[in-house]
Amino acid sequence: MSDTAKPEPRPAPESVLFWEAARRHKLELPQCSACGKHWFPPTRACPHCLSADFAWSEVSGRGEVFSFVIYDRVYHPAFADEVPYVVALIELAEGPRMISGITGIAPDDVRCGMKVRAVFDDRPGGASVPVFAPA
Amino acid sequence: MIEPSRDLRDICAIAGAGTSRLGRAPGVSSLDLLVEAARNAVADSGIHPREIDGIICRGPDDIYSHHQMIGERLGINARFSTTVANGGASQILSVALAVMAIRHGLATTVLCGYGRDAWSRTHSSEETRVRNETRPDSQLASEFGPEHGYYGAAAAHALGAMRHMHLYGTTKEHFGRIAVDFREHALRNPDAQMKKPLTMEEYRAQRSIVRPFGLYDCSLRSDAAGAMIVTSAARARDLKQPPVLIKGFGTHNNLRGWTADDNMIVTAAKQSGEAAYRMAGLGSGDIDTAQIYDCFTYMVLAQLEDYGFCKKGEGGPFVASGALRLDGALPTNTSGGQLSEAHAEGVLQIVEGVRQLRHTYPAGRQVKDAEIALISGHGGNQVCHSTLILGRDR
Numbered sequence: 001m002s003d004t005a006k007p008e009p010r011p012a013p014e015s016v017l018f019w020e021a022a023r024r025h026k027l028e029l030p031q032c033s034a035c036g037k038h039w040f041p042p043t044r045a046c047p048h049c050l051s052a053d054f055a056w057s058e059v060s061g062r063g064e065v066f067s068f069v070i071y072d073r074v075y076h077p078a079f080a081d082e083v084p085y086v087v088a089l090i091e092l093a094e095g096p097r098m099i100s101g102i103t104g105i106a107p108d109d110v111r112c113g114m115k116v117r118a119v120f121d122d123r124p125g126g127a128s129v130p131v132f133a134p135a
Numbered sequence: 136m137i138e139p140s141r142d143l144r145d146i147c148a149i150a151g152a153g154t155s156r157l158g159r160a161p162g163v164s165s166l167d168l169l170v171e172a173a174r175n176a177v178a179d180s181g182i183h184p185r186e187i188d189g190i191i192c193r194g195p196d197d198i199y200s201h202h203q204m205i206g207e208r209l210g211i212n213a214r215f216s217t218t219v220a221n222g223g224a225s226q227i228l229s230v231a232l233a234v235m236a237i238r239h240g241l242a243t244t245v246l247c248g249y250g251r252d253a254w255s256r257t258h259s260s261e262e263t264r265v266r267n268e269t270r271p272d273s274q275l276a277s278e279f280g281p282e283h284g285y286y287g288a289a290a291a292h293a294l295g296a297m298r299h300m301h302l303y304g305t306t307k308e309h310f311g312r313i314a315v316d317f318r319e320h321a322l323r324n325p326d327a328q329m330k331k332p333l334t335m336e337e338y339r340a341q342r343s344i345v346r347p348f349g350l351y352d353c354s355l356r357s358d359a360a361g362a363m364i365v366t367s368a369a370r371a372r373d374l375k376q377p378p379v380l381i382k383g384f385g386t387h388n389n390l391r392g393w394t395a396d397d398n399m400i401v402t403a404a405k406q407s408g409e410a411a412y413r414m415a416g417l418g419s420g421d422i423d424t425a426q427i428y429d430c431f432t433y434m435v436l437a438q439l440e441d442y443g444f445c446k447k448g449e450g451g452p453f454v455a456s457g458a459l460r461l462d463g464a465l466p467t468n469t470s471g472g473q474l475s476e477a478h479a480e481g482v483l484q485i486v487e488g489v490r491q492l493r494h495t496y497p498a499g500r501q502v503k504d505a506e507i508a509l510i511s512g513h514g515g516n517q518v519c520h521s522t523l524i525l526g527r528d529r
C-alpha cells in the first residue's frame with residue numbers, strides 16, 4: 001500500500017468556486033452572459049468573446065472521451081497502486097474539454113469517442129474530484 | 136500579392152555553428168555548456184568574438200535574464216540582446232529575430248543558442264532521479280491534472296498520438312519506425328548519446344511509460360548545447376565556412392491550447408511551415424533533408440503531415456516506407472535527433488541542418504546533394520512552433 005495521499009487540488013483564485021461546487025457533487029463551469037458559451041479551465045473573462053460578464057452554471061456532466069492515455073509508469077508515489085490507470089481528455093456536451101480520470105472500466109477497454117458521465121471522487125483531504133465513468 | 140517576408144529571404148546566413156559535448160556532463164552547468172557551444176561556433180565561423188554585437192538565446196526556465204549571463208561569460212556587450220521563452224520553438228525564433236535585427240540595423244552579427252543540463256539535473260541525486268522533472272516547481276500545475284495523476288510531457292503528447300491512432304489507424308509500429316530509423320542515424324554520429332542499435336523487436340518489447348508511448352518513444356535527457364553565428368550573407372561570404380543561407384522562416388502558436396480545437400492532430404507546424412515556404416518561395420517538394428523536433432515519436436509523424444510531406448493521416452505509411460532513412464525520400468533527423476543524438480530543445484537540429492548543407496560529412500552520414508534543409512522547433516505547452524528553411528549558397 002502506498003501511504004502517500006494523492007495530491008489535493010490547490011485552486012487558483014479563479015477556480016475556487018469550481019471546487020466548492022464539486023464538494024456538493026455539482027459540475028459547474030463559468031458561462032458567458034454575453035455569448036452563452038461555457039469555458040474551462042475557469043478564468044474571469046470569456047475566451048470566446050472577452051466579456052467579463054459571466055455566471056457559474058451547472059453543466060450536464062455528459063460528454064465523451066476525446067482522447068486518453070494509460071499510465072504504466074509511476075510519476076507520483078500516490079499512484080503506485082493505481083497503475084495502470086487512465087487519464088482522459090473529456091469533451092463535455094457543452095463544449096469545453098477537461099483532463100480527468102476514468103473510473104468503472106478497465107483501462108484496456110477505454111476508447112476514443114466513448115460516452116461518459118461525471119461522478120465524484122471524495123478524497124480523504126476533503127476535496128471532491130470530478131472524474132468520469134461510462135455513461 | 137507579394138509575400139512581405141520575402142524581403143528577408145537570403146539576406147542573412149548562418150556563418151558558424153557549434154555544439155558542446157553531448158549526453159552526460161556531470162558538473163558542467165547549462166550556462167557553461169552554452170559557452171562551450173558558443174566558443175565552438177565562433178571558432179567554426181572564423182569571426183573575431185568582438186564582432187558579435189547581438190545575443191539571442193534561451194535559458195533554462197529558472198535562470199532569469201539568461202542572455203546577460205552568457206554575455207558576461209563571453210565578454211560581449213551587445214547592441215541587441217534578449218532571452219526568448221517559446222520552449223522548443225525558441226531556437227529558430229532566435230534565428231528569425233536575429234535576421235530581423237540585422238535587416239534593420241540593430242545588430243550585424245548575432246549569437247543564438249541554447250544549453251541545458253537535463254541529464255545532470257535529473258540524475259544528481261536519488262530525489263531528482265525519482266522526480267525526473269526538468270521544469271522548476273513554479274511551472275507545474277496545481278490543479279486540473281495532478282489530482283488525476285496527470286504528469287509529464289509524455290502524457291500530453293501521447294493524448295495526440297492516441298487520437299491520431301483512433302482517427303487514422305496509425306500503429307505503434309509506425310512510431311517504432313521513427314525511433315528505429317533515428318537510432319540508426321545516431322550510430323553514424325560519433326557524438327551521439329546513444330551508441331547501441333535499436334531493433335523493432337526491442338522497440339516492441341520496450342518498457343511502457345504512458346501508453347501509447349514507451350521508453351523509446353521519448354526523447355533523451357541530455358546535457359547539451361548548440362550555438363549559431365548569424366550575420367549578413369555578404370559578410371558570411373568573407374568568412375571561413377561556406378555560408379548557409381537563411382531562406383525562410385515562420386512561426387505559429389496555437390495558444391488556445393494543445394487540447395483545444397484540432398491542435399493535437401493539425402499542429403502549429405502547418406501555419407508555421409506555410410509561412411516559411413512562402414518566405415523561401417519553396418514547397419515541401421523542394422526539401423532535401425528535414426530536421427524535425429522529435430520530443431516524442433508521434434510529433435515527428437504529425438509534423439511530417441503538417442509540413443506537407445504526406446497527407447494528414449498518412450504519416451504512418453509514409454514513415455513505414457523508409458522515407459526517413461539516409462537513403463530515403465526525405466532523410467530526417469540525420470544526426471539521430473533528440474530521440475537518439477541528444478536533446479537540446481531543437482538547437483542541435485539547426486546545427487545538423489547547417490552541417491548537412493556544407494557537404495563536409497563523410498559518405499554514410501552525408502545526405503547526397505542536399506541543397507535545402509527544413510528544420511522545425513516545437514514546444515512551450517505543445518503549442519508553439521517555428522520553422523527554418525536553409526539553403527546552400529549558389
Ligand SMILES: [Zn+2]
Pocket residue numbers: 032033034035036037046047048049050051
Ligand atoms: Zn462570451
